[in-house]
Amino acid sequence: MQKFRLVFAGTPAAAVPSLERLAASGHEIVAVVTRPAAPLGRKRVLTPSPVAQAAQRLGLEVIEAARLDAEVTARIAASAPDLGVIVAYGGLVREPLLSAPAHGWINLHFSLLPAWRGAAPVQHALIAGEAETGAAVFKLVPELDAGDVFAELRRPVVETDTAGTLLDELAVSGAELLAGVVDDIARGEARAVPQSGAPSFAPKLGIDDARLEWARPAAEVLARYRGVTPEPGAWTTVDGQRLKVLELAAIDAALGEGNPRPGPGEFAVHAKRLLVGTADAPIEVRRVQPAGRTGMAAADWWRGLGRDGAVAE
Structure with a gap:
């Protein structure tokens, strides 16, 4: 060679x-x-x-x-x-x-x-x-x-x-x-073949592309979170303040039956875990980062608010 x-x-x-x-x-x-x-x-x-x-x-x-x-x-x-x-x-x-x-x-x-x-x-x-x-x-x-x-x-x-x-x-x-x-x-052994099929395109993502839309189905919200993590970084707003969403997950069997059914962007605590509603099913929020702070467990952040009723937008 x-x-x-x-x-x-x-x-x-x-x-x-x-x-x-x-x-x-x-x-x-x-x-x-x-x-x-x-x-x-x-x-x-x-x-x-x-x-x-x-x-x-x-x-x-x-x-x-x-x-x-x-x-x-x-x-x-x-x-x-x-x-x-x-x-x-x-x-x-x-x-x-x-x-x-x-x-x-x-x-x-x-x-x-x-x-x-x-x-x-x-x-x-x-x-x-x-x-x-x-x-x-x-x-x-x-x-x-x-x-x-x-x-x-x-x-x-x-x-x-x-x-x-x-x-x-x-x-x-x-x-x-x-x-x-x-x-x-x-x-001298390399062989290349033409690309086949219709192309799709992947432009660079900006911060606006990383905003989570809770009115979308859960699968779409999770797909966007996964695609923008760690950069540009998934986020939402709560009480007008940007909240980085560091870890989201589909609800697993360990949560059991009888899950609350919060509306899109609404939070609920179940089995010591923080859930947020989407268009069709709640998902679990595991880690977040409030503005000016380090990352933390989402349930700890929620308890720190000291009240119910906050909605992610």
Whole structure:
């Protein structure tokens, strides 16, 4: 197998397993491209991206770039890469950079293409109530996430999945999938097939997308909670104050029969657990975070209000 010279582009923590796996693969990573350091936390401390930090630990050259302009293209081209690999970089690769590596670029994407092309595939798959999801490695082309697919993995969605836990898992299993495709291309054995079916799209989610609508059926409320956890973070309002909803769950058999039937957004305590009503069935609120406070058990928050009758909106 030919030893490839790779350029890797990625930014968030979900891209780190792929970088680490390729660094251990026997191929040479000649440059790592990532978004610039960003202010994080309450003190807004300027912090390198997770990929930048991993690349530095591995002793790799780091190119920080908010956009892949002519200067970045020239730096990458000068390294004479055989293949470009991108995992959640956060920017578009256009010509002439698209053609700079001898074998072009491949992309690890966290959905079963053509489903959920775009920036937030895992989040949208959960919000939509998909029964199955996965990851795909495809050839990068000018159109968004539309290239031929080299390989994919599939995984059933379970009710305990959140966007955070599911993405963490796919980041690891997807890294193995990606490394296998790189090896296949290096051997001259890779085969890609066109995407089949109508595409769906997964734009980046904002804070408004994370508001829970209690007038929706319970399954839809839970699906949205799972899709926006931990980011942008599910929330509602109570007495005009924003309340972060850190953990929701369907009512389990342990609660027994005779559950109260609160209306949409109404709270009720049953068997020492806090329930909230939806359009068709109550669900359990387990953990919340009031404004200006840390996360806490939802039942403790409710008792701290010292009264009944509050409604989530």
